[in-house]
Amino acid sequence: MTSMHLLSLPFNQLSGNIDGTLITKLTNLAFLDLSNNQLSGELPASISQMPSLEQLLLNGNQLRGVLPPELANCTKLKILNLRYNNLSGELAAVNFSSLSNLNMLDLGNNKFTGDIPASLYSLKSLKALRLAKNxxxxxxAPAMVELQALTYLSLSADGLTNITTALQILKDCKNLTAIILSKNFNKEAIPTNTEWADRYFQNLQVLGLGGCQLTGQVPLWLSNLSNLLALDLSENQLTGPVPTWLGSLPYLFYLDLSGNLLSGEIPPEITGLHALTMDHFESRINQSILQFPIFIKPANGSGLQYNQLTELPPAIYLQNNTLHGMILPQIGQLKNLLVLDLSHNNFSGNIPVELCNLTNLERLDLSTNHLNGEIPSTLNSLHFLALFNVANNNLEGPIPSGGQFDLFPLSSYEGNPKLCGAILLKHCSNHSGNEDPPTTKHMNKKVLIGMAFAICFGGAFILIMSAFTILYLMKAQQRKYARTNKVKFIATSVSSFPNVPSGDSILVMVPNHGDSAKKNLSMSDILKATSNFDQENIIGSGGFGMVYKATAPDGSKLAIKRLSSEMCLMEREFRAEVEALSRAQHKNLVSLQGYCMHGSSWLLIYSYMENSSLDYWLHEMANSGLMLDWPTRLKIARGTSQGLCYIHETCQPHIVHRDIKSSNILLDEHFEAHVADFGLSRLILPYNTHVTTELVGTLGYIPPEYGQTWVATLRGDIYSFGVVLLELLTGRRPVELFKPKESAELVTWVKQMRYQGRQDQIFDLQLKGKGFDEQMLKVLEIACMCVNENPLKRPTIRDVVAWLENISVDLQTK
Incomplete structure (x- = not known):
């Protein structure tokens, strides 16, 4: 297909009617894409004068009226997508039987009426059919069995009847992998015939029957669907227990039974779902792009669509039933789970500590049950948790602090009057799990009131005096420090910290990083090396403080980050966190060589990077005549992805960076990338009460979902890394304020250029014509997947590492 045969103008805010006269002049056009604009009016009958047309994409407009019968003259059509318009009338007006080459038809989200036209059943090449939401x-009709090539069928939210007949017919469409019939068959009984699954539906991977108000129990024949990945039976009237045999489905990773009348306890067999416990389960799923996106979750509607089965979030939805009993500790085995919703049931007992093993969990809803006891403090290790809700239970004790728990709203805890903690402005010091002694219960009320008053008054007096004493001692220590400038050096251990006399500073060099010369560093050496932190030695700055270049007594260079004095750090937590970060050792991370608590200053000592930052080379050196060639840029992209993969998936504890950007990618003398500041967000935020509700990140790199949730996640880092990839490809900054609105933001501009088929104009002029266009196009594809607005559609960092590695291998063979 040559360029003269293609017209692609999606997402261009085109408005008005489709010009029928212009259509008659495009007789050789094979590909017409005007999707996602603001086109109105009717689809012109002159469409029949485009005999070469193979793909017609007009979805996402405001077209109205009926389908012109002349559409049947476009006999070469292979793809027809008119989804999301206001088209109406009966589909029988078009004779689809003449479109024998059609393999994808999407007329969903319109206002079509009547029966499914009989002429559709003659389309032997049809692979995907979507007529949903009409x-x-x-x-x-029985003639549906003629569609033997059909793999994808979505007829949800129509007015279909007779579910038994529908399934009996569809069982003979042997290639079907996705059947979505949600919101049909109102209040019918779900079929229980087991013969179907014994011989049929063996290729079925997705089954959606949600929102139908079906009666009966979860049918046993589903247990034979050995390839089932996703099952949606939500918003029905199913009764009985959660079947034990669900746990035997080898690939099931998405289960939605919410909004039914199910009773009993969660069967232990559910906690053995193989796909949710196995390593790299995604590799067992078909990685190909679906013909049409999957819309499921009628009870848990998020407006999201999924173009690949691997994009579906591994989830268990059991909310809004009448389930009871304990929450099984074995659920902690389901390590691949991203969503667990058990809300609005009758569960009792404690929240299992084992839930802290669900290290990938992003949503945990246990609200409106009868849970008691404390919220396990270990849940604050769930670094990717974006939603947590335990409202309306009988919980008590302190709410965990640190990590994501400093960011959840108060509504997550309401309806639990015995909970306490800083987020509730309710002190926990007197909390005890024991009841008052029996003698106290029978004491005279007046005596109790008098004792309480005396205790409160006496306690307040002691606190005030203690405060004055502490202030006096602090002043004395500061005067002593000013006189002696004493520094106590602690040798090489970061696993234990001796008691340090008041007023001393602590300088710790991390083992295996510094040589013997650096182990003898003193605070006076650091002050001398930075000229007492003179501004002439500043080599970088960021949200957490300034970075200074320092030359050690042995002549080696260091980078000293001096954390902002406004950071509210506690010494014990600072030590614990830096100790954790010092274990994060990878060739693509800036290595932490040591740290120091010096008076009111908190210093971090890093290796010095000879070639500064990626930001410097892309944006400061752009006009100097020096440039990064494509092999070097690809090398930097690979190194950055490997460093990011390490902190996300390998090091313990896992770390969400929160501020991936080109200025935080430092380059050594060989232009090897080193991710910097990878621990500072983790180090600062859990203990800084002044910034827990602030949006972390840098303009242009912040994922769109952060504006709604204010919770940093793994997929947020992926978005920011995608922006860095676009910087490497284009040489442009993420935001250029003095450009027109439509091109000021890098991500928006790149997407528009791609939609217009002008991706060759995206690349940095210094890279074009050097023989690397094919590799750059592949990296562009990766970058655009990373900056997808839907966080669930972004790839994992492991996938990105593999893709970039393959491109690098391809580059080396040229």
């Missing part, structure tokens, strides 16, 4: 009615 006003169709009647039954699925």
């Amino acid at each position: 006003s169709l009615e009647g039954e699925i």
Whole structure:
């Protein structure tokens, strides 16, 4: 297909009617994409004068009226997508049987009426059919079995009847992998015939029957669907227990039984779902792009669509039933789980500590049950948790602090009057799990009131005097420090910290990093090396403080980050966190060589990077005549992805960076990338009460979802890394304020250029014509997947590492 045969103008805010006269002049056009604009009016009958047309994409507009019968003259059509318009009338007006080459048809989200037209059943090449969210009615006709090539069928939210007949017919469409019939068959009984699954539906991977108000129990025949990945039976009237045999489905990773009348306890077998416990389960799933996106979750609607089965979030939805009993500790085995919703049931007992093993969990909802006891403090190790809700239970004791728990809203805890903690402004010091002694219960009320008053008054007096004493001692220590400038050096251990006399500073060099010369560093050496932190030695700055270049007594260079004095750090937590970060050792991370608590200053000592930052080379050196060639840029992208993969998946504890950007990617003398500041967000935020509700990140790199949740996640880092990839490809900054609105933001501009088919104009002029266009196009594809607005559609960092590695291998063979 040559360029003269293609017209692609999606997402261009085109408005008005489609010009029928212009259509008659495009007789050789094979590909027409005007999707996602603001086109209105009717689809012109002159469309029949485009005999070469193979793909017609007009989805996401405001077209109205009926489908012109002349559409049947476009006999070469392979793809027809008119989803999301206001088209109406009966589909039978078009004779689809003449479109024998059609393999993808999407007329969903319109206002079509009547039965499914009989002419559709003659399309032997049809692989994907979506007529969802119209006003169709009647039954699925027996002639549907003629569609033997069909793999994807979505007829949800129409007015179909007779579910038994529908399934009996569809069982003979042997290639079907996705059947979505949600919101049909109102209040019918779900079929229980087991013969279907014994011989049929063996290729079925997705089954959606949610929102139908079906009666009966979860049918046993589903247990034979050995390839089932996703099952949606939500918003029905199913009764009985959660079947034990669900745990035997080898690939099931998405289960939605919410909004039913299920009773009993969660069967232990559910906690053995193989796909949720195995390593790299995604590799067992078909990685190909679906013909049409999957819309499921009628009970848990988020408006999200999934173009690959691997994008579906591993989830268990059991909310809004009448389940009871304990929450099984074995659920902690389901390490691949991203969503667990058990809300609005009758669960009792404690929240299992074992839930802290769900290290990938992003949503945990246990609200509106009868849970008691404390919230396990170990849950604050769930670094990717974006939603946590335990409202309306009988919980008590302190709410965990640190990590994501400093960011959840108060509504997550309401309806638990015995909870306490800083977020509730309710002190926990007197909390005890024991009841008052029996003698106290029977004491005279007046005596108790008098004692309480005396205790409060006496306690307040002691606190005030203690405060004055502490202030006096602090002043004395500061005067002593000013006189002696004493520094106590602690040798090489970071696993234990001796008691340090008041007023002393602590300088710790991390083992295996510094040589013997650096082990003898003193605070006076650091002050001398930075000229007492003179501004002439500043080599960088950021949200956490200034970075200074320092030359050690042995002549080696260091980078000293001096944390802002406004940071509210506690010494014990600072030591614990830096100790954790010092274990994060990878060739693509800036190595932490040591740290120091010196008076009111908190210093971090890093290796010095000879070639500064990626930001410096892309944006400061752009006009100097020096440039990064494509192999070097690809090398930097690979190194950065490997460093990011290490902190996300390998090091313990896992770390969400929160501020991936080109200025935090430092380059050594060989232009090897080193991710910097990878621990500072983790180090600062859990203990800084002044910034827990602030949006972390840098303009242009912040994922769109952060504006709604204010919770940093793994997928947020992926978005920011995607922006860095776009910087490497384009040489442009993420935001250029003096450019027109449509091109000021890098991500928006790149997407528009791609939609217009002008991706060759995206690349940095210094890179074009050097023989690397094919590799750059592949990296562009990766970058655009990373900056997808839907966080669930972004790839994992492990996938990105593999893709970049393959591109690098391809580059080396040229």
